[in-house]
Amino acid sequence: MIKNSYLLYFLLLLIISNSFAALMQPELPPARAQFSPQQACLLPLAQMRREHGDLLKRSHHLAAVEHRAPAYYLEQCLDCHVIPNPQGKLPVVDSSTHFCQSCHVFVGTKIACFSCHSAQ
Numbered sequence: 001m002i003k004n005s006y007l008l009y010f011l012l013l014l015i016i017s018n019s020f021a022a023l024m025q026p027e028l029p030p031a032r033a034q035f036s037p038q039q040a041c042l043l044p045l046a047q048m049r050r051e052h053g054d055l056l057k058r059s060h061h062l063a064a065v066e067h068r069a070p071a072y073y074l075e076q077c078l079d080c081h082v083i084p085n086p087q088g089k090l091p092v093v094d095s096s097t098h099f100c101q102s103c104h105v106f107v108g109t110k111i112a113c114f115s116c117h118s119a120q
């Protein structure tokens with residue numbers, strides 16, 4: 001009976017935590033423009049959220065290792081998503097207002113792109 005109550009307690013916690021996780025989303029600053037009239041970003045939003053890390057890694061590999069032009073560039077992301085502050089300065093990557101930080105802090109991952117690329 002005790003094992004069943006622990007299992008029930010665990011399942012209840014799992015359901016509650018998943019419900020809260022679905023409600024909690026990182027707050028993202030708006031993009032400066034749309035990619036096209038039909039599409040807000042380079043790819044559909046759900047796909048971009050799921051695959052952007054792999055896309056950036058593949059782009060890096062194509063450009064740095066294979067010396068070929070990738071389909072997507074980090075600069076394209078930054079040009080649209082990193083918004084200048086009221087003084088016209090772009091936020092540095094460590095700033096809470098930097099687009100990349102919004103999600104990376106939320107999910108607890110490190111941003112490695114800017115160890116080589118300029119953060120602005």
